[in-house]
Amino acid sequence: MDDDDLRRGRPTVHVAFDEATAVLAGDALLALAFEILADEPTHPSAAVRAGLVVELSRAAGAAGMAGGQMLDLYPDPNAGLRAVERLQRLKTGALINWSVEAGAILGEAPAAHRASLRGYADNVGLAFQIADDLLDYGGEEAKCGKRLRKDAGQGKCSFVTLLGPAGARAKAEALVEEAIEHLNFADCRSSQLLVEIARFAIARDR
Amino acid sequence: MDDDDLRRGRPTVHVAFDEATAVLAGDALLALAFEILADEPTHPSAAVRAGLVVELSRAAGAAGMAGGQMLDLYPDPNAGLRAVERLQRLKTGALINWSVEAGAILGEAPAAHRASLRGYADNVGLAFQIADDLLDYGGEEAKCGKRLRKDAGQGKCSFVTLLGPAGARAKAEALVEEAIEHLNFADCRSSQLLVEIARFAIARDR
Numbered sequence: 001m002d003d004d005d006l007r008r009g010r011p012t013v014h015v016a017f018d019e020a021t022a023v024l025a026g027d028a029l030l031a032l033a034f035e036i037l038a039d040e041p042t043h044p045s046a047a048v049r050a051g052l053v054v055e056l057s058r059a060a061g062a063a064g065m066a067g068g069q070m071l072d073l074y075p076d077p078n079a080g081l082r083a084v085e086r087l088q089r090l091k092t093g094a095l096i097n098w099s100v101e102a103g104a105i106l107g108e109a110p111a112a113h114r115a116s117l118r119g120y121a122d123n124v125g126l127a128f129q130i131a132d133d134l135l136d137y138g139g140e141e142a143k144c145g146k147r148l149r150k151d152a153g154q155g156k157c158s159f160v161t162l163l164g165p166a167g168a169r170a171k172a173e174a175l176v177e178e179a180i181e182h183l184n185f186a187d188c189r190s191s192q193l194l195v196e197i198a199r200f201a202i203a204r205d206r
Numbered sequence: 207m208d209d210d211d212l213r214r215g216r217p218t219v220h221v222a223f224d225e226a227t228a229v230l231a232g233d234a235l236l237a238l239a240f241e242i243l244a245d246e247p248t249h250p251s252a253a254v255r256a257g258l259v260v261e262l263s264r265a266a267g268a269a270g271m272a273g274g275q276m277l278d279l280y281p282d283p284n285a286g287l288r289a290v291e292r293l294q295r296l297k298t299g300a301l302i303n304w305s306v307e308a309g310a311i312l313g314e315a316p317a318a319h320r321a322s323l324r325g326y327a328d329n330v331g332l333a334f335q336i337a338d339d340l341l342d343y344g345g346e347e348a349k350c351g352k353r354l355r356k357d358a359g360q361g362k363c364s365f366v367t368l369l370g371p372a373g374a375r376a377k378a379e380a381l382v383e384e385a386i387e388h389l390n391f392a393d394c395r396s397s398q399l400l401v402e403i404a405r406f407a408i409a410r411d412r
Binding site: 019020023024031032039047053054060064065066 | 207225226227229230232233234236237238240241243244245251252253255256257259260262263264266267268270271272273275276279
């Protein structure tokens, strides 16, 4: 939809094939995600599998990724920090959140731990997006594998235009520390891995 | 994808809004379908809900609707009857089949009845598509609410171009009778309704 010709250093689907193929590949992959989640090998409990489907459908649909992408199509050049945060929580945050929540659902974690993990994921998702904006502002196209600095010309607000690069960096770092604090309450065997993921979200150069 | 400006007498989404909105509306509605199926109010048994999701994902994805639409995008002007049947079984048949199968899953029908209902649905789906081709050949645009006779100009094969209108009509009628015979084996309370649906599939004028 942003008509980019490159992702991860490779041609995008609509450039390598055509737009209809890209749309159908998206539909087919979306359906495949739900097939895998609902299928028996994923977990012996059907309630767990149905729970994974419900949460992913909400994260992907009108109240998640698709809704956030819709907001992003018609950028408001006067959008403030709260509007940009809301857009990003839907567009990228909801799926990052789901990928953490899915672990909690599969592990049948108690409600209190699920809430802590949601807090962690909310903060990591937003920090990840701020890091994306920082890479778009100061990163290298060869490493990122996509065109950078396109949005500025389209009058889109980002965390960097709103907070400046130093302010955006400071906010991302604060969010990561807050994310890690949430893990103190989630008695989670993989918490060291989750700490490393949170730090990686803003340390990456691509 | 066929760039039609009219469906059921109303402007198509990409004409009323734009292409990106149409794509996102499709993604959001696809996600919503899975959310409804997997959500608790749909059925008390999580295994039933997960089963509905697995079957719909297969019917909608690469081995169903999306795959059939992909075949339809690059029509082979020399396609024979079997190729056209295969395309239509995927493109429209798979979802018609699912809508019958969903009733069997929700009612927790035994395997033998589910097989009979699948046979019924296979035949009705193909008959429905032949009726569509007949309407495209000889129907009224005002009633159908869409542009007709576009495919012929694009070199697409249809049941009418392959069998002629009389042959196509005879094949549709035979399929409907075969569909109804399947119901003799499915001890199904709603079989009278299913008989009427099968007959309606080819009696409709829109």
